[in-house]
Amino acid sequence: MASINQTLLAFPSRQTPIPNNNHHHHHHHLFSALSSATTLPQLKQIHAQILRTGLDRSTSLLLKLIISSFSLSTSLDYALSVFNQISEPETRLCNQALREFSRSVEPEKTLLVYEKMRRDGVGVDRFSFPSLLKASARISALKEGMEIHGLASKMGFDLDPFVQTALIGVYAACGRIFESRQLFDKMLQRDVVTWSVMIDGYYQSELYEDALLTFEEMRSSGVEPDRMVLATIVSACSRTGNLNTGKAIHDYIIEKNVAMDPHLESTLISMYSNCGSMDLAQHLFDKLRPKNLVASTSMITGYSKLGKIEAARRIFYQMDEKDLVSWSAMIAGYAESDWPQEALKLFKEMQVSGLKPDQVTMLSVISACSQLGALDQAKWVHIFIKNHGFADVVSVNNALIDMYAKCGSLEEARRVFDKMPRRNVISWTSMITGFAMHGDADNALWFFDQMKAEKIEPNAVTFVGVLYACSHAGLVDDGRRIFSSMMNDYKIAPKQEHYGCMVDLFGRANLLREAVELIESMPFPPNVIVWGALLSACRVHSEVELGEFAAKRLLELDPDHDGAHVLLSNIYAKARRWGDVGEVRKFMKDQGIAKERGYSRIELNGVIHEFLMFDRTHKQVDEIYEKLDEVVSKLKLVGYAPNTGSVLVDLEEEEKKEVVLWHSEKLALCYGLLNLGKGSCIRIVKNLRVCEDCHTFIKLASKVFEREIVVRDRSRFHHYKDGICSCKDYW
DNA sequence: TTAGGGTTAG
Numbered sequence: 001m002a003s004i005n006q007t008l009l010a011f012p013s014r015q016t017p018i019p020n021n022n023h024h025h026h027h028h029h030l031f032s033a034l035s036s037a038t039t040l041p042q043l044k045q046i047h048a049q050i051l052r053t054g055l056d057r058s059t060s061l062l063l064k065l066i067i068s069s070f071s072l073s074t075s076l077d078y079a080l081s082v083f084n085q086i087s088e089p090e091t092r093l094c095n096q097a098l099r100e101f102s103r104s105v106e107p108e109k110t111l112l113v114y115e116k117m118r119r120d121g122v123g124v125d126r127f128s129f130p131s132l133l134k135a136s137a138r139i140s141a142l143k144e145g146m147e148i149h150g151l152a153s154k155m156g157f158d159l160d161p162f163v164q165t166a167l168i169g170v171y172a173a174c175g176r177i178f179e180s181r182q183l184f185d186k187m188l189q190r191d192v193v194t195w196s197v198m199i200d201g202y203y204q205s206e207l208y209e210d211a212l213l214t215f216e217e218m219r220s221s222g223v224e225p226d227r228m229v230l231a232t233i234v235s236a237c238s239r240t241g242n243l244n245t246g247k248a249i250h251d252y253i254i255e256k257n258v259a260m261d262p263h264l265e266s267t268l269i270s271m272y273s274n275c276g277s278m279d280l281a282q283h284l285f286d287k288l289r290p291k292n293l294v295a296s297t298s299m300i301t302g303y304s305k306l307g308k309i310e311a312a313r314r315i316f317y318q319m320d321e322k323d324l325v326s327w328s329a330m331i332a333g334y335a336e337s338d339w340p341q342e343a344l345k346l347f348k349e350m351q352v353s354g355l356k357p358d359q360v361t362m363l364s365v366i367s368a369c370s371q372l373g374a375l376d377q378a379k380w381v382h383i384f385i386k387n388h389g390f391a392d393v394v395s396v397n398n399a400l401i402d403m404y405a406k407c408g409s410l411e412e413a414r415r416v417f418d419k420m421p422r423r424n425v426i427s428w429t430s431m432i433t434g435f436a437m438h439g440d441a442d443n444a445l446w447f448f449d450q451m452k453a454e455k456i457e458p459n460a461v462t463f464v465g466v467l468y469a470c471s472h473a474g475l476v477d478d479g480r481r482i483f484s485s486m487m488n489d490y491k492i493a494p495k496q497e498h499y500g501c502m503v504d505l506f507g508r509a510n511l512l513r514e515a516v517e518l519i520e521s522m523p524f525p526p527n528v529i530v531w532g533a534l535l536s537a538c539r540v541h542s543e544v545e546l547g548e549f550a551a552k553r554l555l556e557l558d559p560d561h562d563g564a565h566v567l568l569s570n571i572y573a574k575a576r577r578w579g580d581v582g583e584v585r586k587f588m589k590d591q592g593i594a595k596e597r598g599y600s601r602i603e604l605n606g607v608i609h610e611f612l613m614f615d616r617t618h619k620q621v622d623e624i625y626e627k628l629d630e631v632v633s634k635l636k637l638v639g640y641a642p643n644t645g646s647v648l649v650d651l652e653e654e655e656k657k658e659v660v661l662w663h664s665e666k667l668a669l670c671y672g673l674l675n676l677g678k679g680s681c682i683r684i685v686k687n688l689r690v691c692e693d694c695h696t697f698i699k700l701a702s703k704v705f706e707r708e709i710v711v712r713d714r715s716r717f718h719h720y721k722d723g724i725c726s727c728k729d730y731w
Numbered sequence: 732t733t734a735g736g737g738t739t740a741g
Contacts, residue, residue: 095733130734165735196736228737235739267739297740328741360741 026053027061034064040072047082059093062086067100076106083113088120091128098131102138110135111144126157133166142174161187165194172201177210190221196229208236212245227258231267238271246271247280262288266295273302278311291319297326304333324355332364335371341608343368344377359393366399370406373685373712376606378407382416398426405434408683408710408717425456433465438717439726441473448482460492467501471508472716474730479505500529507537508730512546528558535567539574540730547571562588562595600664601685602672611667613659620671627670632661635700643693660693665711669698673705681708689713689731699723 030050037043047065050056062082069079083089083097094117101110114132117124124132129152136145149158149167157163164187171179184190184198195218202211215233218225225233230249237246250268253260265288272281278299285291285299296319303312316322316330327350334343347365350357357365362385369378382400390396397420404413413434420427428451435444448466451458458466463486470479483502486492494502499522506515515534519526531554538547551568554561565588572580588594601610609618618624632640644656665686672682690698690713702709703723711718719726 092733099734125733127734134735160734162734169735191735193736200736226736231737231739235737238739261737263737263739265739267737270739273740292739294738294740299740301741323740325741330741332741358741364741 023053023055027055027058030055030061031064034061034068037068037072040069040078043069043072043078056085059090062089063093063096066097070100070104076101076104076109080109080112084116089117089122091117091123091125094122095125095127095131098128098135102131102135107135107138108141111141124151124155126155126160126163129157129160129163130166133163133170137166137170137173140174142170142176145170145174161189161191161194165197168194168201169197172197172204175205177201177205177207190218190223192218192223192226192229195223196226196232199229200232203232203236203239206239208240208242211236212242225252225258227261227264230258231264234264234267234271238267238274241275243272243275243277246275262292262295266292266298269295270298273298276302276306278302278306278308293319293321293323293326297329300326300329300333304329304337307337309333309337309339322353324358324361327353327355328357328361328364331361331368335364335368338371340368340372344372357388359390359396362390362396363399366396366403370399370403372608373407373601373683374603374606374608375407375409375683376603377608378403378409379412380606382412392421394420394422394424394427398424398430401427401430401434405430405437406712408712410434410438410440423456425451425459425462428456429459429462429465432462432469436465436469436472438719439469439472439728441469441475441478444469445475445478458490460495460498463490463492464497464501467498467505471501471505472727474505474508474728476505476509476511496524496527496529499526500533503530503533504537507533507540510537510541512537512541512543516546526553528554528561531557532563535564539567539571542571542574544571544575544577559591560593562593565593566595596688598664598686598688600668600687602668602683604671604675609668609671611664611671613664614662615664615667618667618671620674623674624667624670627674628661628666631666631670631673631701631705634704635697638700638704640697640700643696660691663691663694665690665694666697669701669709672709673701673707678706681710683710683712685712687714689715690718695725695729695731699725 030046030053033046034043037046043065050058050061050065055061066079066082069082070076086093094113097113098110101107101113110131129148132148133145136148149170152158152163158167164183168180168183171177171183180198180201184194187194195214199211199214199218202208202214211233215225215229218229230253234246234249237243237249246268252258253264265284269281269284269288272278272284281299281302285295288295296315299315300312303309303315312330312333316326319326327346331343331346331350334340334346343364347357347361347368350361365381369381381403385391385396385400397416400416401413404410404416413431417423417427417431428447432444432447435441435447444466448458448462451462463482466482467479470476470482479502483494483498486498487494499518502518503515506512506518515537519530519534522530531550535547535550535554537543538550547568551564554564558564565584569581569584572578572584597612599610599612601608603609611618642657642660644653644660665684668684669682672684676682690711695718698709698711698718698720700723701707702720709720711720713731716727716731718731
């Protein structure tokens, strides 16, 4: 009906003869020229014509010119200058300009329009205020917003519902949610928009519970929610992980037959993804047509968080258009799912596609490098960061510190730290944790004191780092002192991680009794971290019974924990209880629990070489095994004898010796000895803990071959030099 | 209809 009416209404005017009037003719011509202009120079040409033909007093033409320049220019300077050339514009035109600017990408220019109005003595009316307030809200300008509020009161417009709604928005956007609520409560009538602004205010202030409560109030008051306010509420459920309420809202939408739009559909998909309900997310996503960037990106993130990286990848490659955020989501997905090489590969592909990364992307890329532990790659990423202007960002620098520490270079980590113009608690914590991983407790404690001296308040994570450093270096008294300081001076309640560090600390010092007492004193049930720490201590000190106990508790919590079985069998092997070793082995086999396959990585000129146990796939395989024979015979001369205690497979003793010799870190070491020059450090990353035999082997190799060797294992770094390891043989 | 609402995703 509407379109027919419009046609009927439009018809007579088309029949109206074009007035034989130059002004009218020019006006018409210029107006349509403005509609079809596609570039800023074209616009400027038309502007010149407007001035030439003396039509610059035509409000509609000038407004059209302003609006056209909004869509054609990235900057609104031109639009503003057109407006400024109009002398004493009417309030009505000003209000339209205010509205346009307040909704534009440069809302701050709205206030410049207002200034011009004041200069020219043009009055404001009640229609001016919502735009002025919206602009203030969008730029979080509390001072200006309050001034405009004052003026509105003086002019008696503060009871106008449109002005009141806009005021609620201003105060909410400026962090004054309490003032918003006061204004809201004073209103005599509230429609769905008013409620919506209030609820959105809570949402923007991250007060999701208040948003939900206010939504309930709205429903009780009899105002029907529409798709806009429903989208806000669904987002609030998404942020809080409140799947039940999210589902209830979705049911309501279906029940009431609320018309969905792409925005609401995407919000629901994100909510389900964020809550880990990928079946429901996928169901909605399948029905969504056309797919959009937001929904697809949510799907990628949702699947990635569940480790379903194949599903995430499928969505990613099905997207016909990808932007920075979708690439970043996929890169982060790989980085968080233990696929660091894929993350870096994708990052390079992204650059080929011509998209420029931002800092969020870079944080994922840095995290991938940290996991990979490859120093050349890390340096490449660091240079990229410097060249692309990310080097001043605090969070990026913090991530770089962590990256260098995990790639084995505390020197580079320190260099980044020293160069930072500003540092926060995370910067300090990253350095401390870095020192801890490398067993450098002196520096960790020095940095800890230094940060306190600089009045940076340590947090729970900082204490994990400090305690970790004490435990790795065997500083029992310092650890005890810091643990109580954390509780008493900083009022931080210890978590599982802190107890784990303390158990490790006591365990290392053979204070197992104290370790057990601490566990018994815990205010919550210990988790696998704590039992695992006790179990490791029992392995080192050959405590069979306590070890069995710890392993049992751990396996009650996580029956498939391969590490616990392996440690228990190590304990039995050390006690020469071969029958029990056999039992563990049989149990694992029967239950289908496999020890994670060990691998080691070594980087050569930026290329990463990965070795598995018994690996014969490398193209230099013959040379590597030849080198291994040579190394073994040289080490035997200084007393090396293969130690097969860590071998879990059922084999004859002679075969076990072969197995131990083919451990992946030994293959990587030989590869390094073959290919890296005499002076350079050999850096190896291993996914599991280094076994006892490899540890001895590498210590001896560092002496015999006069090499510095750095090995990162599952839990820490080992720096081998002159036959000694930085871990002092406790790991 | 000269004025008020959704920035959902990394």
